[in-house]
Amino acid sequence: MTSTDLDPEVRDLLVTAAHPADLDLARLHTRLAAAAEVTGVLDVAYRTLDTPVGTLLLAATERGLLRVAFAAEDHDAVLASIAARISPRILHAPVRLDDAARQLGEYFERRRQAFDLPLDLSRSTGVRRALLGQLRAIEYGRTASYAAIAVAAGSPRAVRAVGSACATNPLPVVVPCHRVVRSDGTIGQYLGGTDAKRTLLRLESAA
Amino acid sequence: MTVQEPFELVVARHGGTVLRVCRAVLGPVDADDAWSATFLSALVAYPQLAPDSNVEAWLVTIAHRKAIDHTRATSRRAVPVDVLPERAASPGADARDLDLWSALAALPTKQRQVVAYHHLGGLAYAQVADLLGGTAVAARRAGADGIATLRRTYGATASASNSRRQQ
Numbered sequence: 001m002t003s004t005d006l007d008p009e010v011r012d013l014l015v016t017a018a019h020p021a022d023l024d025l026a027r028l029h030t031r032l033a034a035a036a037e038v039t040g041v042l043d044v045a046y047r048t049l050d051t052p053v054g055t056l057l058l059a060a061t062e063r064g065l066l067r068v069a070f071a072a073e074d075h076d077a078v079l080a081s082i083a084a085r086i087s088p089r090i091l092h093a094p095v096r097l098d099d100a101a102r103q104l105g106e107y108f109e110r111r112r113q114a115f116d117l118p119l120d121l122s123r124s125t126g127v128r129r130a131l132l133g134q135l136r137a138i139e140y141g142r143t144a145s146y147a148a149i150a151v152a153a154g155s156p157r158a159v160r161a162v163g164s165a166c167a168t169n170p171l172p173v174v175v176p177c178h179r180v181v182r183s184d185g186t187i188g189q190y191l192g193g194t195d196a197k198r199t200l201l202r203l204e205s206a207a
Numbered sequence: 208m209t210v211q212e213p214f215e216l217v218v219a220r221h222g223g224t225v226l227r228v229c230r231a232v233l234g235p236v237d238a239d240d241a242w243s244a245t246f247l248s249a250l251v252a253y254p255q256l257a258p259d260s261n262v263e264a265w266l267v268t269i270a271h272r273k274a275i276d277h278t279r280a281t282s283r284r285a286v287p288v289d290v291l292p293e294r295a296a297s298p299g300a301d302a303r304d305l306d307l308w309s310a311l312a313a314l315p316t317k318q319r320q321v322v323a324y325h326h327l328g329g330l331a332y333a334q335v336a337d338l339l340g341g342t343a344v345a346a347r348r349a350g351a352d353g354i355a356t357l358r359r360t361y362g363a364t365a366s367a368s369n370s371r372r373q374q
Contacts, residue, residue, distance in 0.1 A: 024226065025226065029222070035247050083213045088212065088253055089253060090213035091213075091214060
């Protein structure tokens with residue numbers, strides 16, 4: 001764009017006068033997201049959800065829930081990373097995440113103990129994928145040690161791999177890595193912060 | 208591998224400009240369809256867009272094609288009616304905006320397009336000429352004529368309503 005040949009006065013006159021109301025753009029955005037969904041060109045839909053552990057980012061492909069991210073992970077950075085690794089065809093499109101948001105809401109109100117959602121785990125492969133499966137098997141209100149998960153996965157010496165699978169869990173809360181604690185009974189690290197981990201464990205134990 | 212930002216940011220950054228361009232070319236009512244068609248097309252093509260592209264110019268170019276499609280489709284559908292329907296005002300547009308759209312609608316097509324794509328959409332005259340045919344010089348002249356007319360028709364209304372607001 002060669003801004004030198006724009007008459008700034010004229011441009012200001014037109015642009016400030018012709019400023020489309022934000023309401024109009026919000027309405028058009030909703031329409032665009034719906035059209036993109038129907039025509040199958042929306043690779044990743046996302047929304048945010050306010051919870052007792054802060055605002056969560058939820059993102060889903062057409063296959064299922066792809067990512068749950070804590071505010072501490074920086075939602076903009078998470079979306080940028082999805083754009084780079086999966087597809088930049090990303091829109092704020094809450095409808096695809098209605099079910100996930102509803103079930104998470106019920107979980108935080110202690111009205112739900114297990115999630116019944118399609119998950120897109122296609123980006124996790126091999127050992128990591130198997131470990132995520134082990135994590136999903138830990139029941140609501142229970143905890144397991146990193147060592148016990150390693151044994152359950154058939155690799156007793158893979159304690160560090162369990163820690164790493166938890167630290168890189170793409171679906172925290174839904175895949176309950178918060179239920180994995182240290183063998184000495186201390187809480188251990190959590191990608192949403194230890195306060196969030198404590199909140200989740202307290203919520204489940206009170207049920 | 209080129210890294211592109213999420214398309215959501217493209218809509219947030221350029222949605223307003225594209226809507227102004229569509230409204231200037233088609234009027235406030237038909238602009239919504241052109242805006243939607245523009246961003247849907249852009250979403251499909253976005254992963255293939257060259258990384259150093261001027262995204263806004265790319266969107267304005269798509270908007271121009273969608274405006275042409277829309278005008279063609281409308282003229283195909285058009286049937287003679289006894290009474291012309293009144294044009295519905297777009298929600299949220301105040302009287303001053305409507306004055307601008309009427310003033311733009313009264314311009315000859317070429318002048319209106321140059322004002323839309325250059326003054327509102329930020330394309331250089333050379334890019335406008337590529338879209339509309341003719342030369343950059345002719346585009347500049349059409350734009351200048353259009354702006355001169357707008358200064359007489361809309362500019363008078365705008366400054367009048369500004370001075371009213373300031374009182």
